[in-house]
Amino acid sequence: MAEELIQVDLKGKEGAIRVRSKVSLWLKRGIPLLILAILALLPVFQIVEGTLNYWIHMLMYVFLYVIMSSSWNIIGGFAGYVSLGHNVFFALGAYFAGMLFLATRISPFISAPVAGLLAMGFGLLFGLIALRTRGSTFIISTIALVLLMAELFDNWKLTGGTNGLALPLIDLPGQFAKIPYYYYLLVVMVLCVVASYFIKHSKFGLALRAISQDETKAEVAGIPTRKYKILAFGLSGLFIGVAGAVWGSYLTYLRPSIFLTVSLGTSIVLNTILGGKGTIAGPVVGTAIMIAVNEFVVAKLGATELNIVVTGLILIFVLLFFPEGIVGSLKARNKLPSFLDWD
Amino acid sequence: MGTLVVENVVAGYGSGPNILKGLSLTVESGKAYCIIGPNGAGKSTLIKVIAGLLKPREGKIFFKGEDITPLRADQVLQRGLCYVPSDRSLFPDMTVKENLRMGGFVMRDTRKVDERIDELFAQFPILKEKSSQMAKTLSGGQQQLAAIARAMVLKPEMIMLDEPSLGLSPKVVQQIFGTITTLRDQGLTILLVEQNARKGLQIADMGVVLDLGTNSFEAPACDVLNDPRIQELYLGKRHQAVAAEECK
Amino acid sequence: MIQVIQILILGIALGGVYALMSSGMTLIFGVMRIVNLAHSAFIVLAAYLAFFVFKTFNIDPIVSMAFTMPVMFLVGVIYYRLLFASRADNPRFADITVLVTFATALVIEGILAFIFTGIYRSTTPTYAKTSINFGPFFIPQSQLYALIISIVLIVGLWMFMRYTRIGNAIRATMQNRNAAQVVGVNVTWISTLSFGIGLAMAGAAGSLLSFVFTFYPAKHIAWIGMIMCLVVLGGMGSLVGALVSSFLLATAAAYVNFYFGAAWSPITFYLSLFLILLFRPQGLFGKKVEG
Ligand SMILES: Nc1ncnc2c1ncn2[C@@H]1O[C@H](COP(=O)(O)OP(=O)(O)O)[C@@H](O)[C@H]1O
Ligand SMILES: [Mg+2]
Numbered sequence: 001m002a003e004e005l006i007q008v009d010l011k012g013k014e015g016a017i018r019v020r021s022k023v024s025l026w027l028k029r030g031i032p033l034l035i036l037a038i039l040a041l042l043p044v045f046q047i048v049e050g051t052l053n054y055w056i057h058m059l060m061y062v063f064l065y066v067i068m069s070s071s072w073n074i075i076g077g078f079a080g081y082v083s084l085g086h087n088v089f090f091a092l093g094a095y096f097a098g099m100l101f102l103a104t105r106i107s108p109f110i111s112a113p114v115a116g117l118l119a120m121g122f123g124l125l126f127g128l129i130a131l132r133t134r135g136s137t138f139i140i141s142t143i144a145l146v147l148l149m150a151e152l153f154d155n156w157k158l159t160g161g162t163n164g165l166a167l168p169l170i171d172l173p174g175q176f177a178k179i180p181y182y183y184y185l186l187v188v189m190v191l192c193v194v195a196s197y198f199i200k201h202s203k204f205g206l207a208l209r210a211i212s213q214d215e216t217k218a219e220v221a222g223i224p225t226r227k228y229k230i231l232a233f234g235l236s237g238l239f240i241g242v243a244g245a246v247w248g249s250y251l252t253y254l255r256p257s258i259f260l261t262v263s264l265g266t267s268i269v270l271n272t273i274l275g276g277k278g279t280i281a282g283p284v285v286g287t288a289i290m291i292a293v294n295e296f297v298v299a300k301l302g303a304t305e306l307n308i309v310v311t312g313l314i315l316i317f318v319l320l321f322f323p324e325g326i327v328g329s330l331k332a333r334n335k336l337p338s339f340l341d342w343d
Numbered sequence: 344m345g346t347l348v349v350e351n352v353v354a355g356y357g358s359g360p361n362i363l364k365g366l367s368l369t370v371e372s373g374k375a376y377c378i379i380g381p382n383g384a385g386k387s388t389l390i391k392v393i394a395g396l397l398k399p400r401e402g403k404i405f406f407k408g409e410d411i412t413p414l415r416a417d418q419v420l421q422r423g424l425c426y427v428p429s430d431r432s433l434f435p436d437m438t439v440k441e442n443l444r445m446g447g448f449v450m451r452d453t454r455k456v457d458e459r460i461d462e463l464f465a466q467f468p469i470l471k472e473k474s475s476q477m478a479k480t481l482s483g484g485q486q487q488l489a490a491i492a493r494a495m496v497l498k499p500e501m502i503m504l505d506e507p508s509l510g511l512s513p514k515v516v517q518q519i520f521g522t523i524t525t526l527r528d529q530g531l532t533i534l535l536v537e538q539n540a541r542k543g544l545q546i547a548d549m550g551v552v553l554d555l556g557t558n559s560f561e562a563p564a565c566d567v568l569n570d571p572r573i574q575e576l577y578l579g580k581r582h583q584a585v586a587a588e589e590c591k
Numbered sequence: 592m593i594q595v596i597q598i599l600i601l602g603i604a605l606g607g608v609y610a611l612m613s614s615g616m617t618l619i620f621g622v623m624r625i626v627n628l629a630h631s632a633f634i635v636l637a638a639y640l641a642f643f644v645f646k647t648f649n650i651d652p653i654v655s656m657a658f659t660m661p662v663m664f665l666v667g668v669i670y671y672r673l674l675f676a677s678r679a680d681n682p683r684f685a686d687i688t689v690l691v692t693f694a695t696a697l698v699i700e701g702i703l704a705f706i707f708t709g710i711y712r713s714t715t716p717t718y719a720k721t722s723i724n725f726g727p728f729f730i731p732q733s734q735l736y737a738l739i740i741s742i743v744l745i746v747g748l749w750m751f752m753r754y755t756r757i758g759n760a761i762r763a764t765m766q767n768r769n770a771a772q773v774v775g776v777n778v779t780w781i782s783t784l785s786f787g788i789g790l791a792m793a794g795a796a797g798s799l800l801s802f803v804f805t806f807y808p809a810k811h812i813a814w815i816g817m818i819m820c821l822v823v824l825g826g827m828g829s830l831v832g833a834l835v836s837s838f839l840l841a842t843a844a845a846y847v848n849f850y851f852g853a854a855w856s857p858i859t860f861y862l863s864l865f866l867i868l869l870f871r872p873q874g875l876f877g878k879k880v881e882g
Contacts, residue, residue, distance in 0.1 A: 082686050084693070129865060133872045136626040137827065139689045140819045141868055143628075147816040148861035155854040262812050266693060273690070305808075309701035315694035319687050320674060357680065396772055417775030432770035434763050436878075445763050448756075449775040493774065 024338045031339035039186060043179045050175045056182055060250070062291055063185035067243040069272040069283030070192045074236040076269065077277035078205055079229055080212025081131070084265045085142035088126075088149050089119040089237035091259035093244025095153070098165050098254050109184060112245035119241025120234045127233035131226065134215070143262060150260040164255030167248065181250040185243065192239040197280050197342065199235070208232055209278070263308065270315045276325030280342035285326055290314075345369035346532055347393070347424070347501060352402035354385075354392045361400065362388045368551060368561070370501070375523075375533040377547035377564060379540040384553045386536045387429060390503050393534075394426040395419035407500075417449045425494035429505035429536070431486045435479035439470055439489055442478050446493035456496060463492045467522075484515035491522060501532035508539050520546055544568045593727045598849050600730055602842030607738035608799060610837035612814065613821040614745055614830060615792030621765040621828030622785040625675065625688040631814035632696035633790055637663050637797020638712075638806050639703055645714040645801070652714045653736065656798040663794030664787040670695075671786035676779055696811055703808035714801040737799040744795055748788070749830060761785055765828060813857070820860040824867050826877025836875060 039059065046052040072086045093115035097108035108115075130141040153159050170177050199205045207228050210218040219225045248254050267290070275286025290311075297310050322329050330336040347370040354363040362385040370376055378386050391397040393404055395416040403412045406424055414422070433442050443463065447456030464471035470492055473481060481489060487507055494502055504523065508516040516539070524546050527533050537543025544550050550567030552560035560567065616630040627633075637659045644650045644658060674691060678684055713719075718732040752758040764771040764781045772778050800806065821840060825832025840860055848856040867874060 080686075082690065129869050133868060135685045136620075136624070136689055137823060137868070137872065139686070140626065140823055141864065144816060144819060144861050144864045147812075148858065148865075151854070151858050151861065263697065266690075266697070269690065270694075305701045305704035307701070308697045309705070312694040312697035312701065316674070316691050316698070319691050319694070320678070323683065323687060394773070415777065416772055417777065420775045426773055428769065428773055430769075432767055432773055434766040434770060436766050437762070441759075445759065445771075445774050445776075448760065448763075451756075 028338040028341065032342070036190070043182055046179065047176065053175065053178065056178045058291065058295070060178065060182055060185055062288055063182075063189045064243055064247055065268070065271055065287040065291065066189050066284050067185070067192050067239050068268045069275070069287050070189075070196045070280075071236045071239045072268050073196055073272055073277060073283050074199055074208075075229070075232045076236075077272060077279070077282070078200060078208040078212060079232050081134070081229065081233070082139050082269065083142040083233070083236075084139060084262065084269060085145040086236065086240060086268050087259060087261070087264040088145055089123060089240035090244040090247070090264075091149065091153070091254075091256070092119045092122055092237075093241035094248030094254050094259055095159055095165070095244075096241075097245030098167050098248045099159070101167060101249070102165065108245045108249035109180070112184070112242045115245035116238045116240075116242035119237040119244070123237035124230055124234035127230035131229045131233060142265070146260055146262055146265050150256045153256040153260060159254070159256075162256060164253055164258075167252045167254070169252055170249070178250075181246055184246050188239055188242050188246070193280065193284065193342075195239070196283075200280065200343070204228065204231070212278075263311075266315075267311070270311065270318075273323070273325055274314070274318050276327030276329070276331075279325070279327040279331070281340045282325050282327040285340065289326070346372035346407055347534070348405040349389070349393065350403045350405070352389070352392060352399045352404065354388060354397060354399040354402075356388075356397070363392065363399070365402070366553070370532060370534060371549075372500075372532055373530050374548040375527045375535065375546060376549045376551060377535045377537055377540075377543040378551045378553050379537060379543060379567075380553035382538075386553050387505050389553065390426060390505050390534070390536060393419075393503065394424070396426075420449050420497055420499075423497070423500040425497055425499035425502050427490045427494045427502065427504045427507065429509055431483075431490045433478040433481075433486055433489060433493070436477055438475050438477060439481070440474040442489055443470075443493050443496055446496035450497065459496050459498065463495055467492055482515075483511050484518060487511065487515075487519050488522065491519075491526075495526075499531070501534065502526065503534040503536075505536045506538055507535070508537065508542065516542065541568070594849075597728050598845045599842060600728055601734070602845030603838060604730055604734040604738045605845065606838035606841035607741035608734075608796065608803060609817070609821060609841050610745055610834045611741035611792060611796045611799065613818045613825070613833040613837055614748060615789035615796070616818055617822045617825065617828055617830055617833040618748075618761075618792070619786055619789035620822065621830075622761060623671075623675070623679065623688075623782050624685055625692065625786075626685070626827075627789070628689060628693040628815055628819075629695040629699065629811075630692075630789075630793055631811040631818055632699040633663060633666070633793040634797045634800065634814060635806055635808065635811045636666075636699055636703065637794040638801040639707060639797075640794075641798040641801040642707075642712050642714050645716075651716050652798050652801045653716075653740065656740075656795050659794035659798045660791045661794075663797070664791040667787040667790030667793075668783050670790075671783050675786075676783065679779070679782065696815070700808045700811060707808065709807050709809070711805045711807050712801075713805045716802055719802045733802050737803050740795070740799060744792065745830075745834060748792070752830070757781075757784070817857070817860050820864040823864055823874055826874030828878075829874070829876040832874055832876030 042052060042059070043056065046056055068086060068090065072083065075081050076083055096115045096118050097111045100106055100111050101108055126145060130138060133141060154162050159165065170180070207218065207223045210221065210223060211225050211229065215225055271286040271290045272283045273286070274290060275284065276282030293310070293314070294307060297307050298304065318325065324332060327336060327340060331341065349366060349368040352363050352366045353361050355361045366389060380386055388397065392399050395411065395414050395418065399412065403410055405411065406422055409422065411419055411422060434445060437445065440460065443460045444456060447459060450456050464474065467488055469485060470489055473485065478486065478489060491504070507519050507523065511519065520542060523533065523535065527546065535543055535547060544564045544567055547564040550562060550564040552567065612634060616627050619625055619627045640659050640662060641652045641655045644655050645652055675688065681687065718736065721732045722729040723732055723735060752762055760771065760776045760781050763774070763776055764778050768778055821836045822833055824840065825836035840863060844856040844859045847859045
């Protein structure tokens with residue numbers, strides 16, 4: 001009798017679990033896809049109504065920063081090598097595509113993938129030097145890279161020095177002008193996040209995570225740590241370079257003071273850590289939140305000085321109390337909503 | 344009444360699990376104790392707790408009748424209880440003499456420290472010879488000797504040594520154990536942690552087996568050495584006959 | 592030839608200030624393994640303090656060191672206690688501290704910009720505008736004073752580290768934190784004190800820089816770039832290394848400035864950083880590669 005009861009109970013439970021897992025799987029996949037669909041359809045409303053320019057612009061910001069953070073995550077999150085200089089890839093992509101356009105009229109939309117490869121090549125080269133060090137020295141070398149690049153571009157005639165380069169506006173009526181950029185960045189962002197998922201779960205990604213746990217042990221286990229780190233650093237530049245090419249053309253002007261600041265490099269890191277470094281959804285969540293917070297601070301307080309104070313304070317708070325970030329902390333407590341569990 | 348009494352000590356690192364799970368131990372004055380146990384059993388942790396470098400979560404530690412549980416590391420040193428860590432932990436870019444001076448850091452009277460160092464130089468002539476060399480230039484055995492001498496600067500009543508034979512060649516190990524035996528014969532209470540269980544037990548009066556965070560076994564060193572279970576676990580069967588022979 | 596020697600004089604004069612700027616950062620790194628990216632922001636903060644007391648009470652910036660040094664010492668003690676003391680055992684400590692201190696630099700920059708705006712400032716005591724001539728050579732009086740005071744402070748720090756009980760404890764903690772604990776050094780206390788001393792040096796540097804250079808809230812970015820290069824080149828944690836690399840790079844930058852133009856002198860710093868990483872990652876006077 002009792003046994004029967006238990007069996008019935010078990011059956012009921014199993015059934016419930018099965019139903020729940022079906023629903024949760026649906027939510028897990030469905031919610032992100034729904035958001036993606038809305039994002040894909042948004043420009044249609046812009047074309048019809050013409051009132052969404054602000055939202056389109058803000059979303060493009062989000063796409064751009066997600067690309068940068070998700071890419072940074074490959075070396076910073078998976079392998080644990082914190083780089084404060086990833087905006088250098090961004091600048092390289094932008095300047096390459098911009099200068100190419102000025103010289104040959106080849107559209108940045110076409111040259112963007114090449115810009116990405118160039119950024120990646122540069123990443124491999126820089127990694128060859130800087131990845132001889134670890135920890136704090138490595139971080140310092142990445143800051144020095146940004147400062148060095150800023151100095152070079154500030155003084156280089158070919159890049160227009162501090163005045164930078166001006167690019168022509170895209171040849172479209174104002175209310176449509178953003179749309180090609182919007183889709184380009186959206187597609188690159190999706191590719192980038194998907195790529196980071198596959199990298200994380202590949203053998204290569206596993207090796208990177210081993211490096212971040214204990215590099216000496218990883219090396220003893222036969223992982224070619226140096227090669228992998230350099231490769232990860234290069235890969236993390238690829239999509240950022242592409243995004244740089246697109247963004248430069250969108251902005252229509254390229255200046256070191258926009259692309260090559262230490263605070264830009266830092267905000268990439270901040271967004272990722274806030275969201276949860278090493279997780280796939282973290283860079284997306286962190287970026288969306290930080291951009292919303294920044295908009296709020298600027299709108300409410302108006303002062304940009306206080307904006308960096310708030311940025312700094314959030315960063316300190318997160319680093320000291322939630323170093324795993326939002327996604328990481330929620331996951332550790334088993335409270336992560338399934339639609340944010342992309343790992 | 345032992346000179347050192349450890350009572351039901353529970354300890355661990357940070358917010359991590361308990362490493363020591365209610366460990367008790369009594370050390371009699373003037374005797375040498377050897378703690379053996381598998382890697383990660385918590386032997387070093389126990390010594391750090393006694394030395395005041397790690398606060399226990401529960402339990403108490405008494406030294407010469409005084410409750411030293413709440414004391415800081417420097418206060419424990421001043422009570423005459425010194426510690427030689429397992430990695431020898433010298434100051435690599437200080438000379439041997441400076442290292443010994445640091446051994447007397449908790450004594451404010453520098454003249455007394457220098458007198459003590461001269462005594463130790465007499466006892467360990469090799470250190471006198473190397474006194475103005477950087478510690479990092481010493482050989483492994485010399486470093487171990489320097490670390491022991493550094494602990495001896497305070498003229499302790501009890502000394503704790505964590506795996507003094509680690510990474511040393513058999514010949515050098517022999518010398519270090521000779522030194523420890525001398526210290527024992529001078530009347531020092533000794534608490535020795537040793538991977539090389541057979542050697543450690545040979546120079547000890549008492550053996551303590553630490554496993555899973557509790558002391559599973561405590562007996563005269565000879566008995567531990569001859570215990571079949573211990574032989575199987577830590578000494579290797581082939582030593583059985585030898586061990587029995589060596590122990591009277 | 593006269594030109595060449597004149598540049599050397601000016602380079603050396605700057606080297607003294609650079610050495611003072613990097614000494615605190617290298618001390619803090621040596622003892623706590625904290626790469627204090629806020630170091631130059633603290634220097635800028637101290638420069639604003641000196642500027643403030645100069646404007647309001649007409650206190651000479653050199654005299655104001657008696658104020659900026661203890662204030663910055665206290666700031667350092669509180670800052671370390673508040674944010675870092677309890678985390679010194681965290682294995683991810685180094686990475687976290689780099690980001691935390693950089694975030695701190697942003698906070699300081701923002702607050703200074705809010706209070707003092709972005710206008711370029713400097714203190715203007717009478718000696719800031721005159722030069723001392725000897726034969727065909729000259730040295731700005733301000734730089735001479737800054738050089739002398741910097742050297743006095745660094746030699747003082749060095750003697751303190753070598754000949755006092757507490758200084759020995761600091762050196763011991765730098766060399767082997769674990770061993771320092773074993774011989775009874777209270778490393779938490781020593782770390783707090785060292786952070787205080789490091790920032791006191793930043794305080795002194797701020798007072799001196801206030802009449803040697805112009806500054807504005809975001810100036811710390813350029814300075815931290817320079818200080819980082821000096822500290823890495825010298826070997827992180829090495830006081831002597833910081834001193835040598837300061838004089839070396841200051842002089843090199845002065846020549847580069849003269850022969851190639853002002854724009855290239857900061858590039859000297861960054862390029863030498865990458866060169867040293869390429870050929871000797873631990874720096875000129877460094878110990879092995881740290882983790
Ligand atoms: N500083 C530390 N932080 C966290 N865990 C530690 C630390 N030191 C040792 N442990 C852990 O405590 C356990 C016991 O270590 P230990 O006392 O060194 O063992 P033994 O000396 O017997 O080999 C091990 O599991 C080890 O991983
Ligand atoms: Mg041990």
